[in-house]
Amino acid sequence: MSVYPNLFRPGKIGVYEVKNRIVMSPMGENFANADGSVSDQSVAYFTERAKGGTGIIIPGVFSVEYPRGKTITYQHRIDEFKYITGLKRLADSVHRHDTLLLPQLHHAGGQTNSVTTEGVTPICVSDSDEIEHLFIRGNRAAGPQQEMTIEDIYAIRDKFIQSAIYCAEARCDGVELHAAHGYLISAFFSNDTNKRTDEYGGSLENRMRFAIEIIEGIRKACGSNFIIGARMPGVEWAKNGLSAEDCLTIAKSLEAAGCNFLDVSGGVSDKVGNLLEPQTRAQGDRVNYAAPIKKAVSIPVMTVGALREPKFCERVLAEGKADYILMGRQLICDPYWVNKAKSGRENEIRKCISCMDGCSDNNNFGRPITCTLNPAVGFEREFSRLPKAESTRNVLVIGGGPAGMEAATTAASIGHNVTLLEANSELGGQLNLACIPPDKQMIQWANDWLTGEVGRQKVNVHLNCEADMDTVKSLNPDYVLFASGATPCYPSIPGADYGVCSWDIITGKQQMPHKQNIAIVGGGIVACEVAGMLIENENTVTIIEMLPSVAMNMEGTNREEMLEKLMTRNLSIKTNSIVTEITQQSVKYKIDCREEEILADMVLISVGQKPAYIELYNQIVDAGYKIRRIGDVKRPSKILDAVNQGFFAALDID
Numbered sequence: 001m002s003v004y005p006n007l008f009r010p011g012k013i014g015v016y017e018v019k020n021r022i023v024m025s026p027m028g029e030n031f032a033n034a035d036g037s038v039s040d041q042s043v044a045y046f047t048e049r050a051k052g053g054t055g056i057i058i059p060g061v062f063s064v065e066y067p068r069g070k071t072i073t074y075q076h077r078i079d080e081f082k083y084i085t086g087l088k089r090l091a092d093s094v095h096r097h098d099t100l101l102l103p104q105l106h107h108a109g110g111q112t113n114s115v116t117t118e119g120v121t122p123i124c125v126s127d128s129d130e131i132e133h134l135f136i137r138g139n140r141a142a143g144p145q146q147e148m149t150i151e152d153i154y155a156i157r158d159k160f161i162q163s164a165i166y167c168a169e170a171r172c173d174g175v176e177l178h179a180a181h182g183y184l185i186s187a188f189f190s191n192d193t194n195k196r197t198d199e200y201g202g203s204l205e206n207r208m209r210f211a212i213e214i215i216e217g218i219r220k221a222c223g224s225n226f227i228i229g230a231r232m233p234g235v236e237w238a239k240n241g242l243s244a245e246d247c248l249t250i251a252k253s254l255e256a257a258g259c260n261f262l263d264v265s266g267g268v269s270d271k272v273g274n275l276l277e278p279q280t281r282a283q284g285d286r287v288n289y290a291a292p293i294k295k296a297v298s299i300p301v302m303t304v305g306a307l308r309e310p311k312f313c314e315r316v317l318a319e320g321k322a323d324y325i326l327m328g329r330q331l332i333c334d335p336y337w338v339n340k341a342k343s344g345r346e347n348e349i350r351k352c353i354s355c356m357d358g359c360s361d362n363n364n365f366g367r368p369i370t371c372t373l374n375p376a377v378g379f380e381r382e383f384s385r386l387p388k389a390e391s392t393r394n395v396l397v398i399g400g401g402p403a404g405m406e407a408a409t410t411a412a413s414i415g416h417n418v419t420l421l422e423a424n425s426e427l428g429g430q431l432n433l434a435c436i437p438p439d440k441q442m443i444q445w446a447n448d449w450l451t452g453e454v455g456r457q458k459v460n461v462h463l464n465c466e467a468d469m470d471t472v473k474s475l476n477p478d479y480v481l482f483a484s485g486a487t488p489c490y491p492s493i494p495g496a497d498y499g500v501c502s503w504d505i506i507t508g509k510q511q512m513p514h515k516q517n518i519a520i521v522g523g524g525i526v527a528c529e530v531a532g533m534l535i536e537n538e539n540t541v542t543i544i545e546m547l548p549s550v551a552m553n554m555e556g557t558n559r560e561e562m563l564e565k566l567m568t569r570n571l572s573i574k575t576n577s578i579v580t581e582i583t584q585q586s587v588k589y590k591i592d593c594r595e596e597e598i599l600a601d602m603v604l605i606s607v608g609q610k611p612a613y614i615e616l617y618n619q620i621v622d623a624g625y626k627i628r629r630i631g632d633v634k635r636p637s638k639i640l641d642a643v644n645q646g647f648f649a650a651l652d653i654d
Helices: 040-051 081-095 136-139 152-168 184-189 207-223 244-257 287-296 312-320 329-335 337-342 362-365 402-413 441-455 470-477 502-507 525-536 556-567 614-622 641-652
Strands: 011-013 015-020 022-024 104-106 176-179 227-234 261-265 299-305 324-327 394-398 415-422 461-463 478-484 486-488 519-520 541-544 571-574 577-582 586-591 594-599 602-605 610-611 628-630
Touching: 015 312, 040 081, 040 541, 104 152, 136 461, 152 176, 152 207, 176 184, 176 207, 184 227, 207 227, 227 244, 227 329, 227 337, 244 261, 244 287, 244 556, 261 287, 312 324, 362 556, 394 402, 394 577, 402 441, 402 478, 402 641, 441 641, 470 614, 478 486, 478 519, 478 614, 502 525, 519 525, 519 586, 519 594, 525 541, 541 586, 556 602, 571 614, 614 628
Parallel strands: 022 324, 104 176, 176 227, 227 261, 261 299, 299 324, 394 415, 394 478, 415 461, 478 628, 519 541, 519 602, 541 571
Antiparallel strands: 011 015, 486 610, 577 586, 586 594
């Protein structure tokens, strides 16, 4: 019997049996062809998650009106008959693995702009300046929107119904309506976004009318066996948003109209982090919004919210808070989460660290998604199974940070003999520092995964071994992957020696000050994270940054949450400021041609990093070895870049 009996108990939605309680949450991924049709990459991507054991896959944001209803650049569409072919290929491929396919039908409404909609003016429920929803406000700033007429409402209602018919003809098992997050159907629900005075505005009954008519129309057109679900809000974060009682009423009404399941998420919001949980949010951030809805309806309820660990998910089901677990980013990161959990290999699960560098950030900029810890995302056609090396090589990896560990495990997994040298007493490199600041504990999961893989792939590891040419010569490798990392930079300004390296605060090498005035020279990600640590210890902190803003390389949602938390406390930020001198008691800097000075009990230096062990790299090159730099020694950057470079460098060994 499984140690997770609730997760792996078969379920039923409508007339369909579901093999377990894990559902791939709908997300945009920018994998569609340029015309919106289902691409070969889309088929490979979703099929990989079906192979991994997922019970239901809900591919996100299939547009019912193209391009006016688009919200991302390469978005799938199912608004015309000709798009059935690609969708049927996807359905057939997923069904081979006993997985249900329920495309999510979507219309952006006012949550888009004319760049995304290819020059077409977006439509909205109400063209009002009083809307609090952050996403619609942001898109309004990019250009005008057209308030829907009654004729528009009827036409788009019928487009939802027709798109569902196309899905049925493609042999999908059903559909989910996107009625959350402030997209079109959700915007009808909420008083914040719906200011209409006709039969589709005013009372909650009127505001639900659009959704109810769509559900009833799909049920009539597609029959009683066709699954209809809805992603709906369990909460809204706006002054005039839905109340908890409103959400219960919506849930009951959607069930009465013909829905077979409800996928409970959020509605309109005044901040991004409520809907895309960053690293500051706890696992299961939205579970408690689903629990009351489950009690109010008799159809299955699904819950979402940065769900990562089988034990946590099992407890959600055991406590009766939901019937199904929705996983989005976690199944991007590890397509085989389900099979690993079911077979007792929980320690092998590659857990998502909510960095959003590869998924959300790429989506926002119209790029196909990738993943910080899973370099095969976007390359499932080529690398769902890694090809074995044609010839076994003796590979030397110098450095045991994320780039080195990924390179070593990938090279070993395809058949090479791999030796890894690490100068320190433990693997992990800067991951051992990155997980220490507030709200960064998830990064330890990345370290656990990578170090675990080093052991599972039987890499020959030498700790406390600082590489030199004698060592390289004694090992005589066929190929060297050089991942020696980076060390902190010090600025060439007067008095820099009075400063303390920010890394020393993180590691504890420098005693944490208490109730002092601290100046930080530099405003990158590390500087801001160290500022968080200092503030927690009741220090007053000033960041001095030469650029127009701080933490500019950080993914937007995590950055917003971090800065919001910092700015509510004893933090001052001086941007466009160039430090001219550091003394024992102060920092002098220039801003707008003015010379200014702040007193400081301690000055921290956090101005970036420089590649380490370059002299050794040059010696190896001069000795004629095949060698490739990866990770921070090539270019100081993010975990995503380090892991991806390590992965592809290993595959390129010849």
